[in-house]
Amino acid sequence: MRRFALIGLLLTIGALSAVAQGPTWPGNATDFACEVKINGLIDSTPSRVLTVNALDIVGLRFHSPGGGTDNQLFSAFYQLIYIGVPLVSQVIPGETPPGGFWLDTSGTNPGVLTTVVPYLDGIGFGGPAFLAPVLLPGGSDFSFVVPPIIAGQAISLFLQAVIVEPGLNSLDLGIDDCVELQVI
Amino acid sequence: MRRITLSVTALLALVVCTTAQSFNFPSFTGTTPATLNGNAFAGGGGVRLAAAMASTKGSLFHNSQFEVVNGFDTTFSFKINVPLGNSGADGMAFVIHNDPRGTTFLGNHAAALGYSAFATSPAGTGVLNALVVEIDTFAGSFGGYADGSSNQLSIHTNGVNEVSHSEGQSLGRVTPTTNMSNNTVHTLRVLYLPGTLSLFLNGAATPTLSVPYSFAGGGTHDLPNTPVGGLSLNNGMAWLGFTASCGGSFEDHDLLSWSFTSLAPPAWPGNSSDFDCEVKVNGTVDATSDRVIGASALDVIGLRFHSPAGGTDSQLFSAFYQLVVTGAALNSLVVPGETPPGGFWLDTTGMNPGALTGVVPYLDGLGLGGGGFLTPLVIPGGFNYGFVVPPSIGGLGLSLMLQALVVDPGLNSLNLGIDDAIELQIN
Numbered sequence: 001m002r003r004f005a006l007i008g009l010l011l012t013i014g015a016l017s018a019v020a021q022g023p024t025w026p027g028n029a030t031d032f033a034c035e036v037k038i039n040g041l042i043d044s045t046p047s048r049v050l051t052v053n054a055l056d057i058v059g060l061r062f063h064s065p066g067g068g069t070d071n072q073l074f075s076a077f078y079q080l081i082y083i084g085v086p087l088v089s090q091v092i093p094g095e096t097p098p099g100g101f102w103l104d105t106s107g108t109n110p111g112v113l114t115t116v117v118p119y120l121d122g123i124g125f126g127g128p129a130f131l132a133p134v135l136l137p138g139g140s141d142f143s144f145v146v147p148p149i150i151a152g153q154a155i156s157l158f159l160q161a162v163i164v165e166p167g168l169n170s171l172d173l174g175i176d177d178c179v180e181l182q183v184i
Numbered sequence: 185m186r187r188i189t190l191s192v193t194a195l196l197a198l199v200v201c202t203t204a205q206s207f208n209f210p211s212f213t214g215t216t217p218a219t220l221n222g223n224a225f226a227g228g229g230g231v232r233l234a235a236a237m238a239s240t241k242g243s244l245f246h247n248s249q250f251e252v253v254n255g256f257d258t259t260f261s262f263k264i265n266v267p268l269g270n271s272g273a274d275g276m277a278f279v280i281h282n283d284p285r286g287t288t289f290l291g292n293h294a295a296a297l298g299y300s301a302f303a304t305s306p307a308g309t310g311v312l313n314a315l316v317v318e319i320d321t322f323a324g325s326f327g328g329y330a331d332g333s334s335n336q337l338s339i340h341t342n343g344v345n346e347v348s349h350s351e352g353q354s355l356g357r358v359t360p361t362t363n364m365s366n367n368t369v370h371t372l373r374v375l376y377l378p379g380t381l382s383l384f385l386n387g388a389a390t391p392t393l394s395v396p397y398s399f400a401g402g403g404t405h406d407l408p409n410t411p412v413g414g415l416s417l418n419n420g421m422a423w424l425g426f427t428a429s430c431g432g433s434f435e436d437h438d439l440l441s442w443s444f445t446s447l448a449p450p451a452w453p454g455n456s457s458d459f460d461c462e463v464k465v466n467g468t469v470d471a472t473s474d475r476v477i478g479a480s481a482l483d484v485i486g487l488r489f490h491s492p493a494g495g496t497d498s499q500l501f502s503a504f505y506q507l508v509v510t511g512a513a514l515n516s517l518v519v520p521g522e523t524p525p526g527g528f529w530l531d532t533t534g535m536n537p538g539a540l541t542g543v544v545p546y547l548d549g550l551g552l553g554g555g556g557f558l559t560p561l562v563i564p565g566g567f568n569y570g571f572v573v574p575p576s577i578g579g580l581g582l583s584l585m586l587q588a589l590v591v592d593p594g595l596n597s598l599n600l601g602i603d604d605a606i607e608l609q610i611n
Contacts, residue, residue, distance in 0.1 A: 040564060057498055057561065059563050061568075071484050071570075071572075073572075078557070078558060117557065119556060119557075119558045122571075129546070130505070130544065130546075130574060131505055131546045131571040131574075132571060132572065133569060133570060133571055134484060134570045134571060134572055135570065136464075136484070136486045136568050136569075136570035137467060138568070139568060140568050140569060140570050141563055141566070141567045141568040141569070142558070142560060142567075143560055143561050143562075143563045143567060144549075144558040144559055144560060144561065145500075145559065145561060147557060147558075
């Protein structure tokens, strides 16, 4: 697994508590979202903290609700973290905390079990890709089976994605709300 | 880029690449790639092939030839309006030909419908090497054979020779219950599957007329009951278009829309897996059946991996690409026990000089490229992946070959499904 750093992101004070009626791990004000299906059923949990079982089929549909990021390059990442571990968001300069990128790139958090791993990498954080994924109008998909190897160990699979969004901020970077899959 | 080796028995086969073939004209405008001849003119979103005046005639042909030999499915809408006080005549025709006159062809007027010739005309006035579907609105008699009615569909051919509007050169005819010249829009679908030509009037579920016919072997003139040969095509391709004409009686003949799809087989077929990849280029679904698609640098390519019947839903899959020189010969790897040439066409040998890269997985649920922790699988309804055609490969005569594998339990000895390979020819 490759370790990477989001260049230019500013480490800010940790935001540990959930936002009422909102995502526990919010992104920024991007027109970019990730719909989650568990075994074919769309999740509508406001917190984006879900419980899954080994071998559940997780479907992700990355999309732009307002079409503002259609056809833009995007990257999606995962990280394994123990459930309940405090996380700190990296906030883009000029934006309001705590919304930002929650996967831990510091390598110093003992509750974090893996590096930040790109599984779709249009922006090239994990190295240049030839067929770099872009966000299709109507949505781009990814799906996977929850690996049994991480079941029963109080581990969460964190998922978050970033997208090129010209004009949104100083980095032209949209960040969707982070999804936490608590694997039981 | 990682090179992979598939543990599949290699069986060499070479296939010929054909050209992408389909179009859809919801209406006709100044930019429609077609040639108008004679009295035909465009206006109001349609083409008036022959207006309601004595002895008018006209034709329209698409500017390109299209593959027909392996089957086609075409539908057009038309309207024929008979002026008050006139009995109306003569009708229009859908014409498939490989006559040297190409897009400029136009025959005689009146009962000749713009494709055929009078008895007094010089030899070769009528279209050569053609298959014609008549919408005949005048009951006449020619060459010793009479039309069945003044509201008739009839399929004519004379093999590679000049074809006549005589019913003696018809493979079959029918008088529909619907009046086709009642100033109402009608549709006619012409479906050719090698061995059978079928007509469907106004969306009929069952053929309005169906005759045995193939471009290779021809058919039978039903009234004299004599065989007639097939056509001589240009690598399976022909000119497509319409003719119409009036005689002493007259009517307006309007062509309003036209779509065509060649049923060419995939150039690079996979196996019989219930697994497919739909392609969109800049948001438009590709309708070609040979899966050879033109694309340009920076085009947005959308791929939807899906299981048409659901048989491979939720199964792991891997998708690969390879850059090859356009026109390079490729061989397929065929799963043991399956029928060549269907198989995996991306070159894993490293021996083909036309292959410029290894076989690179960009989605790898099967782990052939090393795999990953989150391994993709086929989502019911489809897995959408999009990418931009890299500018670095534009204008170099390259093709981006795309093919995918899926776990398909019970399909074969490897439980492996293979979709038809897609060739994106990069302009």
